[in-house]
Amino acid sequence: MTTPRSAPTAAALALLALATPALAGPPAAAAKPRAVDRLVYPKLHEIKAPPVVRETLPNGLHLLLVEDHDLPQVYFAACVRGGVVAEPTGKAGLAGLFGEVQRTGGTTAMAGDAIDTLLDGLGAGVETNVDEAYGTVGGKTLVENLDKVLPVFAQVLTSPVFAQDKVDLGKTHMRSAIARRNDDVMGVAFREIGKLVYGARSPYARQVEYEDVERLTREDLVAFHKTYYRPDATILAVWGDFKTSEMKARLATAFGGWKVAGAAPKITLPVVAAQPPTLAYIEKRDVEQTFIVAGQLGLRLDDPDYPAIHVLGDILGGGLTSRISTKVRTEKGLAYSAGGRMIPAWDHPGSFFFFTSTKPSTTAEALATVLDEIRKIRVSPVTDDELARAKDMYLNGYAFENDSTLKIVGRLVLYEFYGYPADFNVRLRDAVEKVTKDDVLRVARTHLNPDALTILAVGRQEQFDKPLSTFGKVTTIDITIPEPKPAPPAKP
Amino acid sequence: MNRTRALVVSVAALAVGLVLAAPARAQGLADLERKVVQKTLPNGLNVILLPRPTAPVISMVTYADVGGVDEDQNATGLAHIFEHMAFKGTTTVGTKDYAKEVEATKREDEAFLALRAESLRRPKPDEAKLKALEEALRKAQDEARAYVVPNEIGDIIERAGGQGLNAFTSFDQTVYHYSLPSNRLELWATLEADRFTNPVLREFYKEKDVIMEERRMGESQPGGRLFIDFMPVAFEASMYRSFVIGWMSDLRAITRAQAEAWFAKYYRARNLTAVIVGDVDPESAMPMLERTLGTIPAGEKPGPVVTVEPPQRAEKRLTMEDPSQPILIIGYHKGDINDPDNAAYEAINDIVAEGRSSRLYKSLVTDKQLALYAGAFTGLGQKYPGLFVFVAVPNRGKTNAECEAAIWEEIEKLKAQPVSDDELQAVKAKEKSKFLGTIDSNMGLAMALAHAQNLQGDWRELFRSLAKIDNVTAADIQRVARATFVKSNRTVGTIETAAAAPPAAK
Structure with a gap:
């Protein structure tokens, strides 16, 4: 078959998925295989791209x-x-x-x-x-x-x-x-x-x-x-x-009649320079939660480390089953939304962003929990199961690559605009497939630096469980909107 | 069953004919409609399939005919709480040892009930007791959590390549949805049959904390605050008043037993509709769906709600002094989605609020330059009589009062003069375009079929909606506007900018 994802790979992944509960070892699963573990899937129909x-x-x-x-x-x-x-x-x-x-x-x-x-x-x-x-x-x-x-x-x-x-x-x-x-x-x-x-x-x-x-x-x-x-x-x-x-x-x-003279102007892209990490606070009185964001500079989408960073992002903060969401939301009940990852940019460094929002009285607890997960992923390798899961998500989800013409066209236009190869998505998929636990640990250590992380809390600090200063020196940002300056007098 | 087979065969023949006759023509809406296969399983569960095999993916919707409107005072927010709990797993999914987990869960419930009783005590709870009971609940929760495999349903689905795993609870319905690679349809059916037969509402009290955070998140937005306070003014009797999320007091007090009772009443097969759109072969899928979804207990179809919002006697107003810039909403009571005039309301909505040539945009945004945004919508409550809502977001330096006056002006024009033929023609074009936008994706189409089947009694209503709009006349619009847009039928809610409250003195 000409499916982009070869049949043996799919079969291997299916086996892996079946084997996982046994590896993870919930005792109930050992007694009697559950219906969901016994399913055998037919071969996926071809993932076709329309002619362009x-x-x-x-x-x-x-x-x-x-x-x-x-x-x-x-x-x-x-x-x-x-x-x-x-x-x-x-x-x-x-x-x-x-x-x-x-x-x-x-x-x-x-x-x-x-x-x-x-x-x-x-x-x-x-x-x-x-x-x-x-x-x-x-x-x-x-x-x-x-x-x-x-x-x-x-x-x-x-x-x-x-x-x-x-x-x-x-x-x-x-x-x-x-x-x-x-x-x-x-x-x-x-x-x-x-x-x-x-x-x-x-x-x-x-x-x-x-x-x-x-x-x-x-x-x-x-x-x-x-x-x-x-x-x-x-x-x-x-x-x-x-x-x-x-x-x-x-x-x-x-x-056909759209014509211009001369050569297209050259656009110099702005230089992106890392800023000093900041622990910032913004007072906002009309909110029922503290909104916490943390970020630092990241990578371009075509960076060789991006595939591993993508896997890292899924494990750390992508979706309900990620480490951050499991801890902050599922286990501690501190927030409706918690997570984050590196958002790559096409032609300049993208950035890591982490986010959660929680009632004022659990602000420090939620922030500490997020930071703790970021630190941990730099200390020891992710588990085999986490790696397999992140890859399964990506590779099985590849069936959706061509499910709308808008998606296909949007991708191709941006590839062409930014000078990426037309099969960049296929290359990325192949690269994700090859990511190892060591790669994930290496990119976490190289690119995700808790000491360089900028943290911002927006809310009412007098109700926080612990002062924000527990986490370092706090800079307060005033977001008062500057009124327009009166027009300067006309020059003679 | 025979009927299904006949349909499948004719659909296949039709598809072949089409391919041979006109390979490069759009299928057209009639062809789409002919491909729909509907079947009521022996347990009463309604299945709707629509093959559309352009990519090897499928989108699935499970629609439960229950929403915020079905709740009672003292337990608002229950529909949405159950929706969250439906992701917590079953007797075999999400547990390390179900037998031991059940015991730990019982202790958790006992701890919660003791805490609940103390916290509701009048004239006031004993603070020391509360503290001890909170600690006891925390301990019981920790013990129960030891048996939990967190988020296992989500984990299984995402590993399988699932996309957009989510659900929503609205005034009239609770809808569970995601998409999968099409070879994994049986995974969805197996998990869905399991979670709507053997759900385990584990981590119940932690999840309520999550939901309270969800409410706080909504209240942190000015528009969210305004709607939460506006609804109980507009609706005094109908449970649309609780705006689905429910009151914080109720969220705190709701017990696991209440959520289980909610499930037992509203999540029986006769109250569920399953819709699949995409790369699905009805002939092979239907027996599998019977084997899986067909095992959900039939139950009884719950009755409709009894309370009807009485006619409003006088205009009502709500003014919120708030740090936000001004916002204006105006709601008029209107009929339900099956009201014979529903299409006329849709037409009015298009004329006043769809596009830059619409009346509100032209008046408030372009000509008078009063508003950054001016719009309207019709669907606030559909199964029972709901609201037709106007919204305006004033420009810097402009007021709600100025926007309100400009909206009245447009409303009076609707009542005084028939709309033009051009405007009516535009309504038809806009509706066709919106319709195509809705059904463009598999998920959009699945949602629309499920809604039509449940709210209007037949999925075919989806394909009849354009014809209904075509039949609306200028006289209909004028009559409906005159009957609906009257002062005594309206509720006006505003945010007027005021300084934020300073921090409380310690």
Whole structure:
């Protein structure tokens, strides 16, 4: 068979799974095998990937097409090199404003409100966003409305006009979001730990202030589009209910005239530097729990140590059955949610994040429990059973690799964007399969350093079971939102 | 049984015909509907299968026709507590020695009951006794835990490649769901039959602690606090008032015996529906499902709740002074999901709140620039009469009162003038698009089938929903708006920003 996972491996894994209870040795299992232990599974049907057609138009636009005839819909997704990392100096927040107004501000062919009415009337959608390293334009339509929606999608991508009234409205929304940013305690915790781990000025963590909003203008948006939104810097994926040859012709018509002069600008990625570890406290009075996060810099997804770190993450803090969740939630009943792992990034160091939230009177107990599990996994190797379990999860879960076209396309677009091989997922699976207990211990010791861990607690400290200072020197962070400064006098 | 076989055969023939005739065409909704195989097992358990073999995976749903609305005063939160306990294992899964565990569990219950009695004592509990009883419970819990294999159900499922293992409890239902590689269907059926026949509610009191933390987590969000306080104002009689999670006092007091009684009443085969969508072959799956799920005791179908929310006589208001920025919610009582006007409510929802051209977005967000977000939803309570809810999140410097006035304006327009043909056409397009979005994934489709079967009495209602929307007229919308959106039928809840309470003096 041509299944990516060879049959002997599957059989070996099944044997391993069957043997596990005996190794772990619950006495009841020895007496009479349980129904779940006697199951024999038929061979899994083939994990197929649909054909993917790639092409580059003469203007440099990369196309990626996948037919999917399950439902009468067509989806578009354009990924454009740019993003937050390309924001000019002094223009923090530009990417966020751009992401809203590219869609709402209309195009050379149609006003924004007219686009709203047209798309809503067809049950279709076109949405824009700007991420860390790229901008996206997504679209979806019933196949019968393709001729009406594709031109709108193309216009929004290639010729948005950023109407001034929608720029102003977008800035109003940004101010409102700033005013509300301390209401959501989870938002506070993850925003602040990001700033502590990456540095408050890093494009990977910085927050936008009122005074940043004041500095943003329509001209900034126009210039950003002109600089970065170019066919030779764009990957366009289209999937759904169409014939590839017909879709190619439509796309050639829709995007053939999209031309820019010169070479694509070079984007220098920000330097990521480790920050000094901090034990931080933020007072928030309107919460019933302490929200605890801990983090430190991690790795890129393509780091050779990532597969072992992934296994480590599953064992330590991934899901209900991980060590942290078993201790904090199941055994001690301290929290609804407890866990954490390394979240890799594609083109810069990702980060470890651990999280739990518990009533104020068990704050220190919960934090100590999480830290204890992090320390332990660096001291002695994980068990055979834990390793087997983490691999089973990953390898058996591989059946879901191609279960939606969105998942396949999303993966391929990002691989292409970041210069990863198209079979990166297969390589990662093969690498996870080879991870040993020694690898897990080694990467835990190399990359997860409790002494370099930054810890943040958000809540009401007078009700903590022990002062946070039990864990070290505490830095209190003030999250009061800075009011906008009055406009400086005009220079003569 | 014969009927099932006939269906399977015709489905197979149909599939072959389709492949030969039009390999590159979308299946269409009618084809999807024709592939559904439904069967009531001899024990009364309802099975719905839908083969969709695009990838070697399956998504499964077990729907229990019981939710927060079925609870009683003094024991709110019980539906959700049982849902958590259904992950704790069975007489053979999750235990090292069941016989000894049972004994330890009894001692744990005795310790808890003693603590419960003391803590509820009036005029007040004895603090020293409480401390001793808490310590005794802790000791009993430690002893019982020695026999536990923690999270073994989750462990078995995740090792098998299970994805998205979870469950939710809502006003009207409790739903257990996950996905597996398709060759492991029998694992799901075996575990499901076991946990809904022989559940062991181990680690009960620790899990209640977890649930209390879940409640605190919700209360730590301004929107969560507002809804928890809003529901008992909007609903005075219906148990929708407890907002599923239940009161903290009840969570503390609920006993293992109460949760076991809940199971015995609501988790019999006649009250359960199992739905499987994905790479499943009904012909071979059905006998296996009979062998497994078919062993769950039949029981009796529990009756519906008796209490009906009486008509509201006067507008009700709730103002929370809170450190959060302002939030506004407005609820109007409406009929249940089977109300003949339900499709009209869906249409109103689309017209006022779906998309940037919807009336609330245009008025509050784009034109008046009052709100960061303005929306509506219809499904707060479905099995019994529920609420139609409007929500607004004011922009910085704008007020709830301004947003409220703008919403009234839009509501009065709905009552004064019929909606336009274009808006009605847009409703149909939006509903079709939403429908396709729902059924795009195996899990979405399985959920939708289970909901239709239970809330509307027939899974086919899922495929009839678009036609019902198509039949809604401008006159229907105007009539429903006039009848529903009246002052005496509404509850208005707001968060008004106020300084946080300072730390209590020690």
